[in-house]
Every structure is written in structure tokens, then in C-alpha cells.
Amino acid sequence: DAGVIQSPRHEVTEMGQEVTLRCKPISGHNSLFWYRQTMMRGLELLIYFNNNVPIDDSGMPEDRFSAKMPNASFSTLKIQPSEPRDSAVYFCASRVDRGGSPLHFGNGTRLTVT
Amino acid sequence: SQKIEQNSEALNIQEGKTATLTCNYTNYSPAYLQWYRQDPGRGPVFLLLIRENEKEKRKERLKVTFDTTLKQSLFHITASQPADSATYLCALADTGRRALTFGSGTRLQVQP
Numbered sequence: 001d002a003g004v005i006q007s008p009r010h011e012v013t014e015m016g017q018e019v020t021l022r023c024k025p026i027s028g029h030n031s032l033f034w035y036r037q038t039m040m041r042g043l044e045l046l047i048y049f050n051n052n053v054p055i056d057d058s059g060m061p062e063d064r065f066s067a068k069m070p071n072a073s074f075s076t077l078k079i080q081p082s083e084p085r086d087s088a089v090y091f092c093a094s095r096v097d098r099g100g101s102p103l104h105f106g107n108g109t110r111l112t113v114t
Numbered sequence: 115s116q117k118i119e120q121n122s123e124a125l126n127i128q129e130g131k132t133a134t135l136t137c138n139y140t141n142y143s144p145a146y147l148q149w150y151r152q153d154p155g156r157g158p159v160f161l162l163l164i165r166e167n168e169k170e171k172r173k174e175r176l177k178v179t180f181d182t183t184l185k186q187s188l189f190h191i192t193a194s195q196p197a198d199s200a201t202y203l204c205a206l207a208d209t210g211r212r213a214l215t216f217g218s219g220t221r222l223q224v225q226p
Contacts, residue, residue, distance in 0.1 A: 004157070031212065033213060033214075035216075042216060042217070042218035042219065043158070043203065043216040043218075043219075045213050045214070045215065048212070048213050050212065055212065055213075056211075056212075056213055091157050091158075093157070097212065099145065099146070100145070100146045100148075100163050100165065102148065102160035102163065103148075103150075103158070103160065103205075103214060104160070105157025105158050105159070106157055107155070107156050107157050108155075108156075108157055
């Protein structure tokens, strides 16, 4: 079991550029979550998908953020245009959609926007 | 407003002692609560689940309690070891929601 795979591990970009973060969930997991972690705000839910359909995107900060899940084995989180305040660690997590089942996290993408 | 509160100050204890971490919540009615461990540069890793109808859960040196009246969960590590040093996060899902909301975590440092 390879676990949840995220890429890239680190991303440094200039303000105004487009950033795309990628996630491959664990095979067989039908729920996928994107979280963002900062020192000030902790781990915040951005969006989650169930069976590839976005269920709750109320945590997406604004229209500059978008997420897609074209199939069960791939998801992207895009920021366009990026701003310095978007600097954070972005985590993807997956799980089987059953009450109480644990989240399996990737090791995150550390995004720095200068 | 809804809040999940964990002690933001680091907890420093001596090896062999019991570490106790607290998670308090406000304006949630969780069906269950989970605890995760996070090491620097890594994603959180699931440790334990406790449901609303359970008072206590154990796994090896770990013990979790859940008091829905006090709106509090306690997480204990007995016979602590330096390898237990990490940040510990509690997480819960409000009634009717599938997604977990996380506390800000408590950093535990076990001194040899």
C-alpha cells in the first residue's frame, strides 16, 4: 500500500502565478479531502469529494481556488492567481466513506508564494 | 460559534510518566472523535477512534476518554518514551457531516 501520494513536495512561486497541487488517493477509498495547515489557523478543511463528486467546498477561501477529481485515482487543487497569504502546507487525505473511518494523509505540499 | 480547543502550550514530561492531553469542544454534537499524531514534515497519522456511546478506549499504551456532558476528550500515553514526542491532534465530525474538523494540536516533548 503506497499511501496517499502528493506532488510536488515543495513549491515556490511568485505572486500571480498559477499553482497546481496533485493527489493520488489510496486505491479503494471513495472519499478525498483537501486540507490546509498554517501555524495561525491550524488544519482547515478546504473541500471534500465523495465518489468523485464535490460534497462540501465551503472551506475554499475564494474563487482563486478550485479543485477537481476527474476520476477515483486523481485530484488537483489549483490556485490562480496565487498570493503570499496562500503560503501553507496543503494536505490531501482519503478514506473509505464509513462513519468513523480514519483519514489517511499524504505528506503534504509546502507552498511558498513570494 | 463552534470551537475545538487543545492546549497550545507544549507539554514537557519525563520518560516513563503518563502524558495527558485535553480536547474541549463547543457547539458540536459529534458522533465520534478521533486522535491523530503528527511528526514534523509529515501528515497526521490516525491513532484512535472513540464513539459518543463509549466512555473509554485503549490501544497498547494509549487511552482515550470521551465525556459528552463535559464536551471533552482526554488522551493518555502511559510509560511515555522520547519516541512519543510529536504533535497530537483531536478531530471530530459534527452530526450529519462527513468531514472532520481538527483542533490546533498539542506538542508533546518527552525528555529522556
